[in-house]
Amino acid sequence: MSNLVPITVAPGDGIGPEITEATLRVLRAAGALIAPETISVGEAQYLAGHSSGIAPESWDSLRRTRVLLKGPITTPQGGGFKSLNVTIRKTLGLYANVRPCVTYHPFVKTLHPTMDLVIVRENEEDLYAGIEHRQTDQVYQCLKLVTRPGCEKIIRYAFEYAVKNARRKVTCMTKDNIMKMTDGLFHKVFDEIAKEYPQIETDHMIIDIGAARLATRPERFDVIVTLNLYGDIISDIAAEITGSVGLAPSANIGDRIAMFEAIHGSAPDIAGKGIANPSGLLLAAVMMLIHIGQSKVAEKIHNAWLRTIEDGIITADLRGSLSVGRPFGSMDFADAVIDRLGQEPSQLKPVRYAEPEQTALAASAASSASAHAPLPDPVSVKALVGVDVFVNARQSADFLAGQLSALVTPAFHLQMITNRGVKVWPGGFPETFCTDHWRCRFVAANGESVTHFDLIELMEALAQRGIDFIKTENLCTFDGERGYALGQGQ
Numbered sequence: 001m002s003n004l005v006p007i008t009v010a011p012g013d014g015i016g017p018e019i020t021e022a023t024l025r026v027l028r029a030a031g032a033l034i035a036p037e038t039i040s041v042g043e044a045q046y047l048a049g050h051s052s053g054i055a056p057e058s059w060d061s062l063r064r065t066r067v068l069l070k071g072p073i074t075t076p077q078g079g080g081f082k083s084l085n086v087t088i089r090k091t092l093g094l095y096a097n098v099r100p101c102v103t104y105h106p107f108v109k110t111l112h113p114t115m116d117l118v119i120v121r122e123n124e125e126d127l128y129a130g131i132e133h134r135q136t137d138q139v140y141q142c143l144k145l146v147t148r149p150g151c152e153k154i155i156r157y158a159f160e161y162a163v164k165n166a167r168r169k170v171t172c173m174t175k176d177n178i179m180k181m182t183d184g185l186f187h188k189v190f191d192e193i194a195k196e197y198p199q200i201e202t203d204h205m206i207i208d209i210g211a212a213r214l215a216t217r218p219e220r221f222d223v224i225v226t227l228n229l230y231g232d233i234i235s236d237i238a239a240e241i242t243g244s245v246g247l248a249p250s251a252n253i254g255d256r257i258a259m260f261e262a263i264h265g266s267a268p269d270i271a272g273k274g275i276a277n278p279s280g281l282l283l284a285a286v287m288m289l290i291h292i293g294q295s296k297v298a299e300k301i302h303n304a305w306l307r308t309i310e311d312g313i314i315t316a317d318l319r320g321s322l323s324v325g326r327p328f329g330s331m332d333f334a335d336a337v338i339d340r341l342g343q344e345p346s347q348l349k350p351v352r353y354a355e356p357e358q359t360a361l362a363a364s365a366a367s368s369a370s371a372h373a374p375l376p377d378p379v380s381v382k383a384l385v386g387v388d389v390f391v392n393a394r395q396s397a398d399f400l401a402g403q404l405s406a407l408v409t410p411a412f413h414l415q416m417i418t419n420r421g422v423k424v425w426p427g428g429f430p431e432t433f434c435t436d437h438w439r440c441r442f443v444a445a446n447g448e449s450v451t452h453f454d455l456i457e458l459m460e461a462l463a464q465r466g467i468d469f470i471k472t473e474n475l476c477t478f479d480g481e482r483g484y485a486l487g488q489g490q
Helices: 014-028 043-047 058-065 085-089 148-164 183-193 207-216 228-241 281-289 295-310 331-340 362-371 399-406 453-462
Strands: 005-010 034-038 065-068 096-102 116-122 132-134 140-142 169-174 201-206 223-226 249-255 258-262 382-392 412-419 423-427 437-444 469-478
Touching: 005 058, 014 281, 014 295, 014 331, 058 065, 085 258, 096 148, 096 228, 096 281, 096 399, 116 148, 116 228, 148 183, 148 223, 169 183, 169 207, 169 228, 169 423, 183 201, 201 207, 207 223, 207 228, 223 228, 249 281, 258 281, 281 295, 281 331, 295 331, 382 412, 382 453, 399 412, 399 423, 399 437, 453 469
Parallel strands: 005 034, 005 065, 065 258, 116 223, 169 201, 169 223
Antiparallel strands: 096 116, 096 249, 132 140, 249 258, 382 437, 382 469, 412 423, 412 437
């Protein structure tokens, strides 16, 4: 049929194939107009020599259909294997991770019966850039990358999602009391964009107390927008306190392509037993149907699923809930949902999805977020005012300072030495524990600026003295504003 929408399906590993088949069975019975193309991802592809868990030819299907329904995967133990999820998200520009977290009281046991929130997580940046280095015998580094365009896209997406889904409030969570530049940028952009949505209530919370409040008082939240790592952690917390991570779906949205999946793992311990809960992937498929404009089919499936839960039909993972009756297997559960297609819940609130041209599609939020003109970001006047040189040395701070101060480099003055971010020279404390990794800050001797030729001269002087420098970070100002963090004690 020409009206079928092509989608790519990746069953994955562990319980993935069985919950994928259960999900597709429900979609077919509900009349979803889809034409699945199956690809292989995960463990078999890793072991076949594809380090990211996906064969090169599978990318063709993803780029052609622009929609992926993906089961959970298993990443083999040991080094050399990349995260497939991170690879797909970053390669295809899936910048927004959307995770609804809803409770189904009293049919699924929970301490938070009124919880209904959505976590919008930045999906491409932060520590998940995966840029790591071993710099010395004792020290490893992971770079946290946060960009203004990345912040603008995800924050605007969160506000557009709130508007289109009749949400009242957006909460930003960061750790900008410590990471004042990276997390500080995210908070700053949030405040800037919030002014464009006066109808939406906003607030900001530091991530640690925010996560604590989420775990104890989730009803105070509506939409949460945050950076990649924080979003990964708190979305699992939120899913768990609804009653089961197994019920939670996830959408990964980009400008051109989208991926839909359950948030849980491949659970190899129960693989092949036919007892896995397909609900997370089924609800992800509901989000997929909305995304491709089949909102009425999505509504039919979602309401049938709610009625199934109401009727006390559960899988083994929900055995401890308030539901009664024997646990159902994956396919039995799917058949129970199929039997209830066309029915609605009587106690849980039925869902209503508008027609495609009116519906609050994830895709429409993405297109609105991306089509909006970026915030002004005028070209800055950039001045080079110094350099942080990272050194591998086993000597004391005072000994190292003596070596560095003796360098004949008239452009620079050694201002301080730190170890793990703590100033140890001048005026360090003997109680401070130090490793073999030192940050040595050189600043312009004239108090103004230096050149790249001055940097080269400094590096040559370090090399001639046998200093093992392992990395440099230029210190710059932008329109006179400092573009680097001050060391402790400055």
